[in-house]
Amino acid sequence: MPKSRGRRKPGSARKPVRRSPRPLRLSDRALREARTLCLGDKDILAVEAWASGLLGEAWLTAGMTEREPEHTLCLEVVRRASTTPSPHGLAAVGALERVGPPGSRSLLHGTVEILADSQPLPAWHGAAPHRPVRAWCAEDVWDSERVLFIEYDGPVPHTLMAQIGEVGGTLVDKLALLAPEAVTAWEEARETGEVPMPLAGQNVDDVLADLAAALRLTDMTWPRQDDEDVVALRSLAWARCRDRLPDRPGQQPLEEAERARLLNVFTASRTGAAKEVGTVRSLGELFLDYGENCLSRGPLCWSPGQVAVFLKDWLPRKAVLDQEHRAFLPDALKQWVTFALTERGVEAPWIAPVVSAVDTHVPAFRAVFDDEAAWGPAKQFSAALAARGVDLTDHDAVDAAVRALNAERLARQLTGRPRPSSS
Numbered sequence: 001m002p003k004s005r006g007r008r009k010p011g012s013a014r015k016p017v018r019r020s021p022r023p024l025r026l027s028d029r030a031l032r033e034a035r036t037l038c039l040g041d042k043d044i045l046a047v048e049a050w051a052s053g054l055l056g057e058a059w060l061t062a063g064m065t066e067r068e069p070e071h072t073l074c075l076e077v078v079r080r081a082s083t084t085p086s087p088h089g090l091a092a093v094g095a096l097e098r099v100g101p102p103g104s105r106s107l108l109h110g111t112v113e114i115l116a117d118s119q120p121l122p123a124w125h126g127a128a129p130h131r132p133v134r135a136w137c138a139e140d141v142w143d144s145e146r147v148l149f150i151e152y153d154g155p156v157p158h159t160l161m162a163q164i165g166e167v168g169g170t171l172v173d174k175l176a177l178l179a180p181e182a183v184t185a186w187e188e189a190r191e192t193g194e195v196p197m198p199l200a201g202q203n204v205d206d207v208l209a210d211l212a213a214a215l216r217l218t219d220m221t222w223p224r225q226d227d228e229d230v231v232a233l234r235s236l237a238w239a240r241c242r243d244r245l246p247d248r249p250g251q252q253p254l255e256e257a258e259r260a261r262l263l264n265v266f267t268a269s270r271t272g273a274a275k276e277v278g279t280v281r282s283l284g285e286l287f288l289d290y291g292e293n294c295l296s297r298g299p300l301c302w303s304p305g306q307v308a309v310f311l312k313d314w315l316p317r318k319a320v321l322d323q324e325h326r327a328f329l330p331d332a333l334k335q336w337v338t339f340a341l342t343e344r345g346v347e348a349p350w351i352a353p354v355v356s357a358v359d360t361h362v363p364a365f366r367a368v369f370d371d372e373a374a375w376g377p378a379k380q381f382s383a384a385l386a387a388r389g390v391d392l393t394d395h396d397a398v399d400a401a402v403r404a405l406n407a408e409r410l411a412r413q414l415t416g417r418p419r420p421s422s423s
Contacts, residue, residue, distance in 0.1 A: 026061075027076035030054050034092035037122055044098070044127040045156035049177065051095035052236035060224055060231050070235065074104040078111045090115040091122045099239040130154035132240070135207035136183050138197040141350045142303035142341070147197065148207050149183040150240070159183060160240060162211050167305030168313075170217040170296050171225060175233040195350065205244055211237065212245040253292060254299065262288065266339050279324055283332040290314060291340070300340035304357035307337065311358070311365040326369070334358045 024032075037047055055070045062069030074096050081089030090112065097108035112125075130152040139146040148162045159182045163174035186199050215238055218225050225231070254262075267281045290310060291299030311333075315321075321329065334355045341351045 025076070026054065026058055026073055027080055030073075030077050030092050031080055031089060034088040034095070037091035037095060037124075038087050040123050042122070042124055043156050044124045045130070045158060045177065047095045047122075047124055048098045048236050048239075049233065052099045052234065052239075053232040055096070055100065055235040056231035056233070059234065060226060064222060068101070068103065070101045071104045074100050074108060078107060081115060082111060085115055085119055087119050087122070090119045094122065094125050099235045101235075101238075102242065124155075127155045130156070130158070130240075132204045132208065135202050135204040136186075136199050137202050137207060137210070138186060138199040140195045140197045140303075141346050142195070142306075142354070143297035143301040144303035144305055145197070147186075148211055149178075149186075150204065150207055150211070151180060151183070152240075160237065162214070162237065164210075164214045165305075166296050166301070167303065168309045169221065170214050171221060172211075172214050172218045172230055172234075172237075174227065175230050175237055177233065177236075195353075208241040208244040209246050212241040215241070216245065254288075259288065262343070266336065276328070279328050280332050280335075283325060283329060284336060286319065287333065287336045287340075298344075300344050302337040302340050302354055304353050307333070307354060307357040308361050311361040312368065315365060316368045321369075326366075330358055330362045 033050070036042070037050070055073060058069045058073040066072075077089075077092050077096060081093050093108055093111050093115065097105065097112060100108055112121075131154050132150050133153050134151040136149045137146055138149075144166050146164050146166075148164065150160045152158055152160065157180040159178040159180060161174070161176045161178050161182070162172055165171050165173045183199065190197065215234070218230075263281060263284050266284045267277055270277045270280050288299055291301070294310075294314065295301045295306060337354045337358070338351055341354060
């Protein structure tokens with residue numbers, strides 16, 4: 001007799017099937033959390049910070065190829081809020097409208113107008129925008145770090161603070177919303193012996209333009225900046241400064257006369273054989289090239305952090321140095337940073353830590369410089385030419401060697417012969 005598949009035996013119990021909960025989409029969470037935005041005690045700054053946090057999370061978790069993750073979030077919230085109209089759905093859309101990306105503003109605004117016909121607007125809706133009234137900048141003596149303060153009046157007076165680092169490239173390291181006039185406690189917060197960062201009042205538009213330019217470069221960095229405060233307030237900061245975003249400045253190389261002056265002054269005090277002086281001068285050219293291309297605040301803006309990046313990262317990946325240049329490099333670099341910072345007017349007590357950083361990081365430089373796995377393509381190619389005895393300063397010789405290398409590589413591809421060993 002066939003067994004019944006639909007009945008349980010008396011006294012038996014079926015074990016419940018446990019299903020993993022479906023992960024909550026960010027737009028779903030936005031609609032749930034937006035219920036708190038309908039409370040009467042919510043101020044507009046808290047609303048903007050909430051929306052900024054959602055947009056920041058969408059930005060941080062997006063894949064590298066996703067072009068507009070914040071706009072996608074806005075679309076999803078609009079779709080959900082429009083499908084099932086509710087006061088909290090309207091509140092979510094209205095909050096995103098305050099700090100959302102420019103490409104989403106018209107969609108968000110239009111949705112608010114439609115939903116407001118049948119739903120009550122939250123009490124904070126329609127609050128006037130916050131207006132920047134004063135700004136300050138505190139910058140260290142090496143131009144490697146600065147802190148911006150922008151004070152706002154309006155519905156909820158406050159101060160927007162941004163900490164920007166320049167070591168290894170411009171990056172917004174911290175963002176914060178502080179109390180009004182928080183800047184007055186800046187000097188008191190600095191501890192004795194810290195690197196001087198004097199505070200100076202500046203034009204509001206200039207400081208907002210500086211913040212916008214730094215945010216642009218931060219957004220271009222991969223992997224994305226994941227400091228939780230930056231992620232949470234990034235969209236709010238963009239909403240405050242995007243209209244001051246400056247045009248991208250072109251690279252402004254040093255005038256040849258100024259470049260020659262710097263190198264001449266640097267080598268003037270050197271004594272010894274002409275070859276030794278020539279080696280030091282060529283290292284000075286290397287330091288100046290690095291400064292022009294990699295020190296975002298100027299070719300003479302060296303700091304302990306910049307020395308570390310130069311010795312532990314840039315030189316091993318980019319530079320080809322013979323034994324003589326490697327032997328002279330530590331002393332020449334200490335002399336160069338002393339010269340560069342003296343040219344900029346930095347006082348001696350704050351030059352000493354930069355010089356000391358050379359001794360600190362030279363051992364790491366020596367340990368990794370010959371590691372071919374760390375070499376960039378340009379260094380690999382230059383090393384191949386140098387191994388053939390090519391004078392890398394002779395452009396005609398380099399061009400001829402490059403043509404020969406390319407011909408050899410093409411021949412190997414056509415014949416299937418393996419690449420010869422470098423040993």
